[in-house]
Amino acid sequence: MTPLSAPLVVVLGASGGLGASTWAATLAWRLSLHLGECVLVDGDVRGGGLDMTCGTEHVPGLRWADLARLRGAASCARLLAALPCGEVPLLSAGGSGAPVPDSAVLDVVGSLRGEVPVVVDARVGAAVTSRLLEGADAVHVVTGLRARQLADAEALLAGLATGSGGSAVGLVTRGERAVTPELAEVIEHLARPHLAHLRDDARVRRDGERGDWPGLRGALRDRADSVALDLVERRGQGAA
Template sequence: MSTAAHRPAPARTPGAAAARARTVRLVSDDPALRATVGRVCAAAGAELLAEPADPSSPARAPLADTELVDVHHAVRGRVRPGTVLVGRPEDTGLWDRAAELGGCTVAVLPDAAGWLADLLCARSAGGPGPGGTGHVVGVLGAVGGAGASTLACWLADRAAQEERTAVLVDADREGCGIDVLLGLEDRDGLRWPDLQRIAGTVHAEQLWPALARTGRLRWLSWDRSRPDGAPAPYAPVLEALRRAAELVVVDLGRAGPAAADTAVLCDEVLVPAPRTVRGMLAARWAADLLAGVPARLVPAGLNVADVDDALAAATTGLPVAGSVRFCGGVPEAAETGRLLEAGRSRRLGRDVAGLLGAVGALR
């Protein structure tokens, strides 16, 4: 794992980059930084469009495949998601600035020159995501208890049962670990606290074999330790998993600002919500949080408020991907380590298979 840190952008539409010239725009007044980026672009076969930093100019149109901005000139509202913030090792405020802006990649040059060249090549190739080909789907509960974690487990397990390379990622930091829900908290393998001090590219070939697994399903979970305030390296880890797996399922937990920040790293998000008035209103709020991220609704549980799919879509503004029926035995299954088994049952298995078949349809 290198010393360069970065945060990937939401996935790009396949083929979009290939339809344009392979260009990179750099906004910087630093001659040395321009020279370094120029060498990287030459190695990646990309054309560099260097521009001076001019805070009085209007926001730029998206004319390049990749946009790089000197961290000293990164201004909120003028840096688009997917921008790569570039700086030098002595730029100690780079990480804080990237966190403030959100949705950015960070490259410390010249150390990250190799990573940046790989990124430019990957984006020029028009792949479905930054640096890889896997699909990342988030699951965001409209309310607590909507079944987001359960659905995430079942989707990842179903993909693994279909002999696809799949990984389940726990991004609900306060959930005490999705491995407990799986009933596999004693299984050896990496947990998020093992990765929190990473400040750089995460290599898929190192990460993948170290993950906990059961059968064909691998997962990365939080544990029961108290959060120490260190940021989770969701971006580089998800990027690495995208390179390693066909499907990455991310349990985002309950809808909220923190979950929304992680959701931008996904290609799409499924929003399970109870078929109740409160559930639909909460899903509408979740949809607002996810503005800009492709999202679909998953009505779940008993239909106690007579909410059909058409009404659910009209109320929330989200298209319906499918539904998950109520099954009274699920809570007990989760408490006894049989959650995955429950999701493979005939009735629930049909629902999960239908949702898995719909995943990726928004690409």
């Protein structure tokens, strides 16, 4: 049985370009500070890789292509020691595009989350994502506030209603300005807890261009820290 101190959080971007990967990386870092450790996992195993988002593309260590033949449970300690590490250990696609069986992804994530908290930056529509959602403790859906983006979020949430295994699903919104009363009504219509609102911040983009880990400063860090602390507290209450 997975310890209550080791949650699995799955992050999904309802639309492209909203910074779901940035949110996942920042959340993993803040969770590591509250829980002692956390690992960030790239759920898009054929994508460009979270390495580029986190500035760890030149750090040696195993990527998904190196683990494609793994079967069954593996040592969490050995996996962590072999991964590239920025603010937290990171298992990235590495941009190789190499095929990785869903079974290997599930075995690796299962081996890790038995010991440490795991944040997965998942890809909407991937078959393995549905399996990951079944065992997730929390699902964070990142959505914009424009009409098309909200429609994307509503469609994604409708699918999660029957496919997330009872996980706690919450919204992280992203937009150019603060949430107005009118937008708050729209968010309320989505019928999920509103975890955080992230205003567009040019500093986040500049930090990424410098190769810094996302969210080391500013509002992004503060919002992720608040959400991470709430998750830790709720898990602790569940253990009481």
